[in-house]
Amino acid sequence: MKVAYQRKRYWNEPTLTLWERAYLPEILRGLGVTSTVFLRNMGRWITGRKGALTTYYPEETRADYAPINRGKHVLTQRPDGTPQCIACNMCATVCPAKVIEIEAGFDPDDAAHPKFPVRFEIDYSRCIFCGLCVEACPEDAIRMAKEVPSLPSGDRHDMWLGLEELLTWNPQRDVAKPYPPAAAAASPGSAP
Amino acid sequence: MTQDLAVALVFIVYAMGALITFGTLLTWVERKQAAVMSDRIGANRAYIRIPFTQAKLVWWGLFHGIADGVKMLLKENFTPRSYDRVAYAIAPWIVFTPVLLVFAVVPFGGTLDPGRLIPPLADWFGQRTYPMQIAQLDAGLLVVFAFSGLTVIGAMLAGWSSANKFSLLGALRAGSQMISYELVIGLTVLGLIMIFGTIDLGAIVRRQSGTVLGVLPAWGIFYQPLGAVLFLTAAIAENKRIPFDLPEAESELIAGYYTEYTSMKMGLFMFAEFIEIAIIGALFTTLFLGGYNLPYMSDAGFAFPGGATIALSHGAVVAVQLVTFLVKVMLLCSFQILVRWSLPRFRYDQLLAFAWKFMLPIALANLTITAVLLWSHQPRPL
DSSP states (O other), rough: OOOOOOOOOOOOOOOOHHHHHOOHHHHHHHHHHHHHHHHHHHHHHHHHHHOOOOTTTSSSOOOOOOOOOOEEEEBBBOOOOOOOOOOOHHHHHHHOOOOEEEEEEOOOOOOOOOOOEEEEEEEEOOOOOHHHHHOOOOSSSSOOOSSSSOOOOOOOOGGOOOOOTTTOGGGGGGGGOOSSSHHTTTTTTTOO | OHHHHHHHHHHHHHHHHHHHHHHHHHHHHHHHHHHHTTTOOOOOOEEEEEEOOOEEEEGGGTTHHHHHHHHHHHHHHOSSSSSSSHHHHHHHHHHHHOOOOOOOOOOOSSEEEEEHGGGGGGGTTOOEEEEESOOOOHHHHHHHHHHHHHHHHHHHHHHHHTTTTTHHHHHHHHHHHHHHHHHHHHHHHHHHHHHHHOHHHHHHHTTTTTTTTTTTEEOOHHHHHHHHHHHHHHHHHTTOOSSSOGGOOOHHHTTGGGGTOOOOHHHHHHHHHHHHHHHHHHHHHHSOOOOOOOOTEEETEOOOTTTTTTEEHHHHHHHHHHHHHHHHHHHHHHHHHHHHTTTTOOHEEEEEEEEEIIIIIHHHHHHHHHHHHHHHOOOOOO
């Protein structure tokens, strides 16, 4: 026996009133919503304010990153401005993405810290921002700031950040490390 | 005779320049307006660097249209192996050319008197005056329908000749959709033709220059409000844009009838679509919004209902009329983009049901009411 096709009925089947079935009023209401948003945003742009929720990346980054956001790595510095890193390679060892490359140098004049990094590079094209390097560091030499690194570029090799980019952290806020380095330079044990 | 040629040449250059500029500009307007409507910033990266300097002209991304064009021109021109070569090659042109030709009969300004406008040429032009329109055809609206009906052939040809199932489906959809909505457009405009008693677009615009009931400008939209809504809806449907973009519905048909087109051939389809936005705006302006007329304005200047008048020179009148027309067209283009970014797409059966079961009866009712009203108002010899 041939059974006529019956469309399945759902419990929350939408019901339209006659006004909604008339189609045009609801269309006009929809157009009203979008044109209101358009005019509001346009008014903001014209009066010199920002009429968009998105950010103009990379010139502008969003302001609402959490304080504990794991963004760009920073290498902390001693009072004289040298990196606190002792090139022990523990961060490079623990790194699950294997993005940290350290080349160690030897400084016989600095008895307390004879080893120092000549090259410290992070490949941000592969970094997963897990923060394990921060946890592994015995010297508190690497931390993560909440700002994200500014990486957009036409070349993937520009995504390698070296010592000069990672040492830009301003240690003024850190009470443990006196600043400016010039004030601490008088104290003994400082390297050039 | 030479004078006529010179003026016609100026008009053609002006009209072509305006249309191409509109087409290029609308790609940017569409992106930017959509972005502002959805709280985004929009295209803003393309720039022109002034040669030998580091000064970059970004101008809110205004040059993205040029960047698009250059990209289209430089892309690989890939063609499928199994296709009808001739039909495949001419299809984009059959879509593109009629769209431009429609503008030939649209008046974009009032009467031009070159002798008064440029005094040194007064001797050469004598008493000649020209309506600002490329072709002053009595059959204006018929030409519009004839040419806009041609584009469906281009769409069908493109779909048929690409030897691709998606293209063919898109072409079939385009064919049935455009023919259905063309019927609605015709019936809608018929009411207007009955009121104005002519199909010459120049005459239609001149008929809209006065006022009705003393205050309202005598624009078509005040005679035929329902007709105006129907015309705009059907015209957007004929242009195959969202919410009527079934022939090229990308989630179903990849790109519809131009799936197999690449580089500038595909760009030509897109460009034709954008120019058609401007053409729809121009036609709607001409038929329903009084064309180049501003309310209370005539060739002598403004004459407000209160009795105040502002006299304008011929040059000022021409400039005001040209600018008025362009501004009206621009506003209508903006409205079409608003519709495109607000409404969701129809289902295919809904699309055809909308044309045949909803718009066609309303258009017929509109036509009947217009006819009855006209008949009851006409002076009868008794």
